[in-house]
Amino acid sequence: MKKVTKTAALVLAMAMVISTLTACGDDSGATTDAAVTDEAAANDTADTADADEAADTDAAQGTVTKTEGVMTFGTNAEFPPFEFVAGTGVIDQYDGIDMAIAKQIAEENGMTAAIENMEFDSLLIALQNGQIDAVIAGMTVTEERKEAVDFSTPYYTATQVMIVKEDSDIAAAADMADKKICVIQGYTGEVCVNDMGYPYEAFKKGTEAVMELVNGKCDVVVIDSATAQKYVNDNEGLKIVEDAAAFEAEEYAIAVRKGNTELLDMINTAIDAKLADGTISELGVKYTEEITAE
Ligand code: GLN
Numbered sequence: 001m002k003k004v005t006k007t008a009a010l011v012l013a014m015a016m017v018i019s020t021l022t023a024c025g026d027d028s029g030a031t032t033d034a035a036v037t038d039e040a041a042a043n044d045t046a047d048t049a050d051a052d053e054a055a056d057t058d059a060a061q062g063t064v065t066k067t068e069g070v071m072t073f074g075t076n077a078e079f080p081p082f083e084f085v086a087g088t089g090v091i092d093q094y095d096g097i098d099m100a101i102a103k104q105i106a107e108e109n110g111m112t113a114a115i116e117n118m119e120f121d122s123l124l125i126a127l128q129n130g131q132i133d134a135v136i137a138g139m140t141v142t143e144e145r146k147e148a149v150d151f152s153t154p155y156y157t158a159t160q161v162m163i164v165k166e167d168s169d170i171a172a173a174a175d176m177a178d179k180k181i182c183v184i185q186g187y188t189g190e191v192c193v194n195d196m197g198y199p200y201e202a203f204k205k206g207t208e209a210v211m212e213l214v215n216g217k218c219d220v221v222v223i224d225s226a227t228a229q230k231y232v233n234d235n236e237g238l239k240i241v242e243d244a245a246a247f248e249a250e251e252y253a254i255a256v257r258k259g260n261t262e263l264l265d266m267i268n269t270a271i272d273a274k275l276a277d278g279t280i281s282e283l284g285v286k287y288t289e290e291i292t293a294e
Pocket of ligand 1: 139141186187188
């Protein structure tokens with residue numbers, strides 16, 4: 001019963017790729033986003049030079065990726081069902097909705113997909129430095145990030161939610177005011193809580209924040225909806241609290257270096273086709289069912 005509802009919700013989310021820009025992040029604030037943007041602005045010329053250099057040394061002139069025939073995607077494989085480390089994944093040990101999408105995009109363009117796994121915070125800098133060709137990481141489109149990179153057509157709509165203990169009295173975002181809040185560093189959840197003006201503790205990984213909650217060291221974890229569902233399934237005694245008025249819709253998209261229109265066009269053509277023919281919805285169902293079955 002529960003499973004059907006979750007699957008249906010995910011399909012709905014997949015289908016509802018709407019054009020609203022995110023959430024709490026647009027006019028703020030979050031340490032990490034601001035740092036990325038600032039750095040991008042400060043090093044604008046240097047970044048461009050670095051990117052050119054990477055292209056010159058690592059690939060033949062005229063290729064759209066750093067290594068000819070390979071699309072190198074950066075991710076942070078700590079974000080199920082979008083990316084996680086598995087025994088056998090779709091690309092090496094990496095599995096999840098994003099990994100399947102990345103593999104298909106590369107293959108449809110006659111290339112292979114490679115993954116570089118790194119901290120979420122490092123992804124946009126690695127992209128600007130030419131270490132990776134694109135970022136696929138359940139990454140929400142925000143105004144700050146758009147200043148640093150170009151985004152593809154959005155492929156998934158999510159929202160921030162609150163994970164709490166089953167007996168928690170938190171029923172809305174405002175109830176977090178006097179609670180101990182955990183977020184994950186650099187995620188839009190951190191941006192939201194920061195914008196609300198509440199103190200919080202930031203962790204490197206979702207699993208770490210959830211362990212704090214399970215161990216009673218914090219009262220609430222703010223994180224993306226589908227990932228929250230995974231943690232609630234995996235840990236007894238937790239539930240999800242939503243507050244659509246406080247947390248607006250967010251859209252996930254793939255990021256490329258500013259001006260890499262050739263790669264962006266390849267990615268967009270593939271995403272548009274996958275949204276239209278239901279491939280992305282099917283991947284959502286597949287990976288949600290795997291999570292629920294665990
Ligand atoms: N959607 C959130 C963000 O973009 C979290 C993404 C992630 O952890 N991979 O910040």
